[in-house]
Amino acid sequence: MLEVRNIVKHFPGVRALDGVDLDVRAGEVHCLLGQNGAGKSTLIKILAGAHQPDSGTISFDDKPIRLATPTAAMRAGIATIYQELDLVDGLSVAENVFLGHEHSRFGFNRRGESRRATAGLLARLGHPEIPPDAEVGGLSPAAKQIVSMARALSHDARLIIMDEPSAALAHDEVANLFRIIRDLAAHGVSVVYISHRLEEIREIGDRVTVLKDGRAVASGLPAHDTPTREIVSLMTGRSIEHAFPDRTGAEFGDDVLRVTELTIPGVVDRVSFTVRAGEIVGLAGLVGSGRSEILEAVYGARPASGTVTVRGRPVRGGPHGAVRLGLGLAPEERKAQALLLDQSVAANITLATLGNHARFGWIDRRGERAAARRLIETLDVRPPDLDRPIRTLSGGNQQKAVLARWLAEDRTVLLLDEPTRGVDVGARAELYALINRLAGQGIAILLVSSEVPEVLGLADRVLVIRDGRIIHQAPAADLDEHAVLDMIMEGSAL
Amino acid sequence: MIDTRQRGNVAGREAVWRRITGTRHAGLVVALALLAVIGLVTVPDTFATSSNLVSILALASTIGVITVGMTFVIIGGGIDLSVGAVMALASVWGTTLATQSYGPAVMVLCAVLVGAGAGLVNGVLVAYGRLVPFIATLAMLVAARGLAQRISxxxxxxVQSANDVIVSLSTTRWLGLPLLVFLFALVVVVGWLVLNRTTFGRRTYAVGGNPEAARLAGINIRRHTMYLYALSGLCCGIAAVIIMARTTTGSSTHGDLYELDAIAAVIIGGTLLSGGRGTITGSILGLLIFTVITNLFILNGLDTSDQLIAKGLIIVIAVLLQRRNALGGTS
Structure with a gap:
């Protein structure tokens, strides 16, 4: 029914989709699998009309269509339920369901009709108890999801895309979700289902398409009986073998970072570990396992109980205090959390250590530029132009600039969250070498990555995180990719 | 390596040169020149006289000082609606009989401290009370105006004759210009230096441009935000001294709607209302454009209502042009 051919989509500095194909049959539940950055969200957004592909074709019911806007996609019969539900909290359930296509006569909403229609849809979804007049802001996440689905149905959608619908749901709610999906499929509605949880895909899916580095590396696999091992190696199989630096014989100093009983209620549960000077410790886990939250809590950027000490001194007063104790964080979302996109490369590099280049608040611009230039040369940021706006650099070079920010003065501990996300293959090897070099200088490094091979290849020691707890720890040399993947995925389903 | 260094320097020099010649402000300079031409054509004998130019600058001084503070707040991602009211409050407090009895130095100090203090309250409410800047400063606008009425x-x-030193800021001239114009210039220069040459200025851009990145880089964004509003209040205090000098009075009615003129000047000057981008130079040019328009309408004996319509149009046109430039620049 839906036929996607050879879709290519570029973003500045990165090729997000590199010729993707996707076929969805009528009435099937088609699962989309892939690691972070594989291109899943970009593909969804193209199908939802939120992004335009650079090239490629989409046909629906054997007719080529252009999804120029989200409205166009809706009209064509494609509805998308995003992970962050796009409901208006201040409006009622019925108003949300019919937002944009209200029942109206002469501009006046026929609210009774909307309410009746909404009640009907909710009943069909197995939730007649949700009152159509309730304000959406007061509903539970599960109920909100039902409302989103009712909205999709109100458009007579024939293809519903669900982006990690189970992420916010409890056990029995997931069961209800599956019941609804089955019911939809039985009525000929196709569902594109995205999830990290292999078990769910086995239960609900008909066929699977696996995305990797912006390409579909496998499509139309049977969801029920393709071996896990095969799916996992498709997801992780690398087009180019990365050259990880050799870490054997690396020498470690004393414990530098000590984390004790770190707890964020509902997210992270009594996590304790230490990192020695010169050691790289990797956190392996799925999105939502708590791995990034651990990093942010260590950095003081997220309230948590428990203690974090650096060389015996407790980290207090948020990131400001953490930086003073010698911590540095390269956050997960480079653009949203690290970069000043309008500013120059130099201003971005010296942001955290500006005080070192200033006397009584007065910036020594020559000293600042000299330091930035030195770092640009050391890290080989290209182009080596201090005054270029950082938004014009490629992902890999932006990431180097973020790392450079923390190298402008001696750091004791570096926290790296997804340091190679959105970085193309060639630049990754350089980043790996750089991280290795930093550890060689005696910096303690705590690394998070969704890519298990990256954690295994870079780290000396690996902590496997699931459901906010450390479930296993071992030297990286004693672990292999499949063992770790089994651990982080196992039980993450129902 | 030498190669890149030279290239870096050349690029740096070009950037500096660009800033001085004002390529980014070329549109504003042209608009100002255009207004001057209109002035020379329509009212040739009154516009280009030195007394008229002096009066334009004197008029611009009060709001100009406020505009400098406003530029900081807006680049830092906020807004300050209370500036006019805070200036009025500072002018009233600085001219009470009690304050006047201590002499001009205390009057100035009092006005400046009252301004900075009101700004600090704004800052605490926004940064630590987590009020939306619009609401916090709106409350201050209303309350400061009320307090000024109550005190006066x-x-x-x-301003009593014993304290005429203050009035002499307006009456004494140096190089043909009243002293308060030099005070205005001083505030602009200091403001420019702080914004472009200090860690405070650099962090202001960071806090406004990407607060999360600034926070994770270890910048104390709350404290910084608080300082920004205190700075704006301080500028209102200085503006209060200028208005005391120009009108020889302190009054709760001073500075009515100044906040709108100051915000408009900042916006016309190319500062993003969402923060992170903007310049003092642009704001001052924007303000001069506004002031010259006012002046032209007065000299031509036109209705002030038309003047407001013209100003409204200019705000819209300026922002539309800037958006086109910004889009052209990135693509």
Whole structure:
């Protein structure tokens, strides 16, 4: 029914989709699998009309269509339920369901009709108890999801895309979700289902398409009986073998970072570990396992109980205090959390250590530029132009600039969250070498990555995180990719 | 390596040169020149006289000082609606009989401290009370105006002859210009230096441009935000001294709607209302454009209502042009 051919989509500095194909049959539940950055969200957004592909074709019911806007996609019969539900909290359930296509006569909403229609849809979804007049802001996440689905149905959608619908749901709610999906499929509605949880895909899916580095590396696999091992190696199989630096014989100093009983209620549960000077410790886990939250809590950027000490001194007063104790964080979302996109490369590099280049608040611009230039040369940021706006650099070079920010003065501990996300293959090897070099200088490094091979290849020691707890720890040399993947995925389903 | 260094320097020099010649402000300079031409054509004998130019600058001084503070707040991602009211409050407090009895130095100090203090309250409410800047400063606008009325009992307070030193800021001239114009220039220069040459300025851009990145880089964004509003209040205090000098009074009615003129000047000057981008130079040019328009309408004997319509149009046109430039620049 839906036929996607050879879709290519570029973003500045990165090729997000590199010729993707996707076929969805009528009435099937088609699962989309892939690691972070594989291109899943970009593909969804193209199908939802939120992004335009650079090239490629989409046909629906054997007719080529252009999804120029989200409205166009809706009209064509494609509805998308995003992970962050796009409901208006201040409006009622019925108003949300019919937002944009209200029942109206002469501009006046026929609210009774909307309410009746909404009640009907909710009943069909197995939730007649949700009152159509309730304000959406007061509903539970599960109920909100039902409302989103009712909205999709109100458009007579024939293809519903669900982006990690189970992420916010409890056990029995997931069961209800599956019941609804089955019911939809039985009525000929196709569902594109995205999830990290292999078990769910086995239960609900008909066929699977696996995305990797912006390409579909496998499509139309049977969801029920393709071996896990095969799916996992498709997801992780690398087009180019990365050259990880050799870490054997690396020498470690004393414990530098000590984390004790770190707890964020509902997210992270009594996590304790230490990192020695010169050691790289990797956190392996799925999105939502708590791995990034651990990093942010260590950095003081997220309230948590428990203690974090650096060389015996407790980290207090948020990131400001953490930086003073010698911590540095390269956050997960480079653009949203690290970069000043309008500013120059130099201003971005010296942001955290500006005080070192200033006397009584007065910036020594020559000293600042000299330091930035030195770092640009050391890290080989290209182009080596201090005054270029950082938004014009490629992902890999932006990431180097973020790392450079923390190298402008001696750091004791570096926290790296997804340091190679959105970085193309060639630049990754350089980043790996750089991280290795930093550890060689005696910096303690705590690394998070969704890519298990990256954690295994870079780290000396690996902590496997699931459901906010450390479930296993071992030297990286004693672990292999499949063992770790089994651990982080196992039980993450129902 | 030498190669890149030279290239870096050349690029740096070009950037500096660009800033000085004002390529980014070329549109504003042209607009200002255009207004001057209109002035020379329509009212040739009154516009280009030195007394008229002096009066334009004197007029611009009060709001100009406020505009400098406003530029900081807006680049830092906020807004300050209370500036006019805070200036009025500072002018009233600086001219009460009690304050006047201590002499001009205390009057100035009092006005400046009252301004900075009100700004600090704004800052604490926004940064630590987590009020939306619009609401916090709106509340201050109303409350400061009320407090000013209460202190002055809604009367205009004259600067006493014993304290004429303050008035001499307006009457004494140096190089043909009243001293308060130099005070205005001083505030602009200091403001420019702080914004472009200090860690405070650099962090202001960071806090406004990407607060999360600034926070994770270890910048104390709350404290910084608080300082920004205190700085704006301080500028209002200085503006209060200028208005005391120009009108020889302190009054709760001073500075009515100044906040709108100051915000408009900042916006016309190319500062993003969402923060992170903007310049003092642009704001001052924007303000001069506004002031010259006012002046032209007065000299031509036109209705002030038309003047407001013209100003409204200019705000829209300026922002539309800037958006086109910004889009052209990135693509």
């Amino acid at each position: 009992e809604k009367k205009t307070q004259l």
